[in-house]
Amino acid sequence: MRLIIVDGLDGVGKDTHAQLILNRYKQKGETVIIRSHPASDNFYGKTAKKALLGKGKIDRLKASVFYALDVLRSIRLYYRKPKHDTLIMVRYLMGIAYLPKVSGRVAYKVFEKLVPTSKYMFFLDASPDILLKRITRRNKKEMFETYGALVRVRGKALDLAGGWYIFDTAQPIEKTYAKIEVVLDMLDEKQ
Numbered sequence: 001m002r003l004i005i006v007d008g009l010d011g012v013g014k015d016t017h018a019q020l021i022l023n024r025y026k027q028k029g030e031t032v033i034i035r036s037h038p039a040s041d042n043f044y045g046k047t048a049k050k051a052l053l054g055k056g057k058i059d060r061l062k063a064s065v066f067y068a069l070d071v072l073r074s075i076r077l078y079y080r081k082p083k084h085d086t087l088i089m090v091r092y093l094m095g096i097a098y099l100p101k102v103s104g105r106v107a108y109k110v111f112e113k114l115v116p117t118s119k120y121m122f123f124l125d126a127s128p129d130i131l132l133k134r135i136t137r138r139n140k141k142e143m144f145e146t147y148g149a150l151v152r153v154r155g156k157a158l159d160l161a162g163g164w165y166i167f168d169t170a171q172p173i174e175k176t177y178a179k180i181e182v183v184l185d186m187l188d189e190k191q
Contacts, residue, residue, distance in 0.1 A: 001082040002191065003116055007094040008124035009154055010145055011134035013169045013176070017124060018090045020177050024184065030085035035074040037067060037091040044070035052144070060098075067095050071115070079116055094123065097157035098144055108160050119187050122180060123164040128154060130170050 039045035048066035
């Protein structure tokens with residue numbers, strides 16, 4: 001089974017690009033599943049989503065804990081018992097970048113050892129200015145969707161993304177996805 005990880009900050013286009021990747025492999029006749037976190041189909045994901053709309057420290061803690069539980073649930077159900085050719089995990093490891101810098105780095109190292117990783121690890125990136133413009137088009141704003149938070153979290157995430165393929169999504173979707181496809185072709189050839 002192929003594991004593809006699509007991560008990045010809010011507003012960067014993770015779900016859009018995950019869907020394009022799904023279409024690529026479905027057109028090849030493969031079975032593909034996308035797990036986007038926090039998910040709306042279980043208690044952990046719903047609790048994390050609700051907490052993300054809150055404001056206090058308790059909501060931050062709840063969002064982090066239930067987000068992690070949601071990811072672990074997806075691993076148990078979709079990675080450990082695969083019934084598909086490709087699993088695309090959206091919002092997977094980089095949720096750790098929302099933690100304070102020192103504990104985030106330690107948590108990343110721990111989680112990197114505990115959860116499955118892949119050669120197909122894509123970090124989508126754009127400047128906080130662009131992300132904020134995209135986010136403000138939505139109805140609800142999450143606790144980490146402020147300019148200051150985006151600057152801080154982006155810096156931490158890029159610091160953690162060594163070894164990931166990093167794509168700039170400030171350009172049109174088609175251009176970014178064309179670059180992703182080049183990497184997918186290369187990795188698929190090696191598989």
